[in-house]
Amino acid sequence: LQEVTASSRHYVDRLFDLDPQKVLQGVIDMKNAVIGNNKQKANLIVLGAVPRLLYLLQQETSSTELRTECAVVLGSLAMGTENNVKSLLDCHIIPALLQGLLSPDLKFIEACLRCLRTIFISPVTPEDLLYTDTTVISHLMGLLCRSRYTQEYICQIFSHCCKGPDHQTILFNRGAVQNIAHLLVSTSYKVRMQALKCFSVLAFENPQVSMTLVNVSVDGELLPQIFVKMLQRDKPIEMQLTSAKCLTSMCRAGAIRTDDPCIVLKTLPCLVRMCSKDRLLEERVEGAETLAYLIETDVELQRMASITDHLIVMLADYFKYPSSVSAITDIKRLDHDLKHAHELRQAAFKLYASLGANDEDIRKKIIETENMMDRIVNGLSESSIKVRLAAVRCLHSLSRSVQQLRTSFQDHAVWKPLMKVLQNAPNEILVVASSTLCNLLLEFSPSKEPILESGAIELLCSLTQSENLALRVNGIWALMNMAFQAEQKIKSDILRGLSTEQLFQLLSDSDVNVLMKTLGLLRNLLSTRPHIDHIMSTHGKQIMQAVTLILEGEHNIEVKEQTLCILANIADGTTAKELIMTNDDILQKIKYYMSHSNAKLQLAAMFCISNLIWNEEEGSQERQDKLRDMGIVDILHKLSQSSDPNLCDK
Secondary structure, X not given: OHHHHHHHHHHHHHOOOOOHHHHHHHHHHHHHHHOXXXXXXXXXXXXXXXXXXXXXXXXXXXXXXXXHHHHHHHHHHHOOOHHHHHHHHHOOHHHHHHHHOXXXXXXXXXXXXXXXXXXXXXXXXXXXXXXXXXXXXXXXXXXXXXXXXXXXXXXXXXXXXXXXXXXXXXXXXXXHHHHHXXXXXXXXXXXXXXXXXXXXXXXXXXXXXXXXXXXXXXXXXXXXXXXXXXXXXXXOHHHHHHHHHHXXXXXXXOOOOOOOHHHHHHHHHHHHHHOOOOOOHHHHHHHHHHHHHHHXXXXXXXXXXXXXXXXXXXXXXXXOOOOOHHHHHOHHHHHHXXXXXXXXXXXXXXXXXXXXXXXXXXXXXXHHOOOHHHHHXXXXXXXXXXXXXXXXXHHHHHOOOHHHHHOHHHHOXXXXXHHHHOOOOOHHHHHHHHHHHXXXXXXOXXXXXXXXHOOHHHHHHHHOOOOOHHHHHHHHHHHHHHHOOOOHHHHHHHHHHHOHHHHHHHHOOOOHHHHHHHHHHHHHHOOOHHHHHHHHHHHHHHXXXXXXXXXXXXXXXXXXXXXXXXXXXXXXXXXXXXXXXXXXXXXXXXXXXXOOXXXXXXXXXXXXXXXXXXXXXXXXXXXXXXXXXXXXXXXXXXXXXXOOHHHHHO
């Protein structure tokens, strides 16, 4: 290192010369020495060139030419490795360059912007550095009209630094849409392209921006029409893809209808084209991911995509060799594609998940694609977390099919890798995996038995204690499905696994979804007589407490109805009945709900009564007498005059 740096030292020494002309020549020589030479860049950084260049750049006494050349050299250093960029950031290069933008000299401004652009597009630069002072954004907006270079660099800085809704809002409020729109018709391709990229990140998942864009026009043409022109096949691929992303965001935000011709006839076919194996890896990835997002919630678009250009079969190629044979001539490309092949698999899983979200025929087609189930099973155990998540999503989408749960899912024992995924995955995977498990535990699914044997109850009970709401819902939902028409041993295991405290915890959960699923679980546990009597003999006191708690609480009609149905199930037990008959508080509540203003609750309360009074059951006479004394018969007389035919019949 000493030898190498010694040969570079004279470049740095010249920056300290007293003659400004020699300093300028030194900077120019340095510029020529570092172009395309990463080793030389690293040497000069080690030797401390950066602080001196920044000092010269900021000195009022430096000539504009010198300051400009300093900015050019710094930009060249930033083009090197990520470590170079880190060194520049450590020397506080960004505030120095932003300060430079206040200069009246256009060439200097452009050099500062070019250097800022190079630094901001590096993955090691925190985007927030652009937003520390909001006047910077306004100043950059003002510089957009100065030259095509300021336009290109500023749009590139914005599109790289706009991450998430907070940044979108700042740029939007500072006039990004109005200031950038006219650049879409610039004579410079680079400016048009960077402006388009800006809109694609500004509109992503942002209804406010999307709704604004729909009504903006440039030279008498609305933006959606301009985007559609940029989608045409004769335009560069990058431009087609980016304008498709803009239109996709606008469609998902509700700014463009899903049946609008610009979506159905232009955007969707363009994105399907991007999935072809003739396209480059990153184009195929971006095309598939954008298409997955476009069709995710719309069944008509899902159907349309599934029959465009044999998309379902075309996606199978995403799992094969990453490059088409014609591209293999380029060894560097081949190496790159092999390293990034997992991105293709992730994109294919995502798109299959969207395609199969609603339509049974599409799911069937996906599953019949060669080795599909094996690919999903392999995807569940890949090292890349993104691939695992996408594979689980795909599996979840397909698990909505009763037919597939009974056939393909069974043939491939999908539950095994799924249970493995559930062992210690991050929350985002757990949420989708546990939703899939809910479907695999439905009563008609053959996977139900083996899942139980592999320790699912314990796993699901632990999910119900999660801080994460979606996981609590899925845990209790899966237990509810598991308890449906289950044998007594399984029901006892569930109650043991949950514990009474946890059951009460769930019944007092602030989320109504958790509460409803917990009541659904209780209702499924308390079905068939022997089970009802058995469970009430061991947990009767706690369950009656829980029922009382809910009937007295501030809950919606559905919750109360479900609770009364649980009471009706208890009333159907042989010995369990007595827990109701000896509890005057509960009997009064049933009486109260018989006269409630809501017919659903009245019906549910009457179910409780009818289950208590069957003549052929032992002790029915005493129960009838007690209810008669309470005034129940009078209420029944009144209800038999009701205008509601259901109530009347009952």
